[in-house]
Amino acid sequence: MHHHHLILRVVTKMLVGAIMLFAFYVQFHGDFSPGGGFQAGVIMAVAFIIYGIVFGLDKAEQVFPPWLVHKLVALGVLLYAGVGVVSMLLGYNYLDYDAFSPHHPSHGQHWGILLVELGVGITVTGVMVAIYYAFAGRPPPMKDEDW
């Protein structure tokens, strides 16, 4: 692993940061252009998955440990539902974004959508990385010579 795939390792090191930056661009530019939490979450997860494919699962789990992945899955849903609960506590309907800025409803909707999309992005990142860890960490069911 350390002597093989030199080109893939160098290119991956160059591109992982750019992929993460593009994920944030899709996340926070989703109000104005195609994109949003789902796509940004998948792109962010791709950065970790390609790191795990090239450098090995143990290295990826050092960078992004499984306990943190599982916490992030719950945190995103909590943020999404929490926005709705806060708008209910402020006296509006569930997920009624007007609650965050009653005098300027468009500002409130901007903030509400931003927070909800952030929750979606965090959860999608966590779920995608968790699925990859579950598949890659599984022991192989059959060896090649068993066929």
Place this chain on the structure above:
Amino acid sequence: MNWATILIDILSWVLILSGSAFVVIGAVGTLRFPDFWSRLHAASVSESAGMILLVAGMCLQSGLTLITVKLIIIGGFIFITGPTSTHAVSNAALTSGEKPDSDEGAAK
């Protein structure tokens, strides 16, 4: 429409059409070449050349805007990832036992 815009238009269409020609030739080569390695060669090399020409032509079409910056970023990304994916595919083929048969052709 003055001479400069006409010149830029002609230049950009020359770039776009020649880039498209490279991509079409690469596709024909991918279908028609005899073995795996020459097909991979046809796909990767002409794809990179065609992509550079196409991106350059589209940059000339869009002028000095944010679209040009995004096109250059996309071009740089494909310029790095295309040959890398070709390397990964050919490396996997060589590891799993696919051998080039160019020596046989030269001997006959």
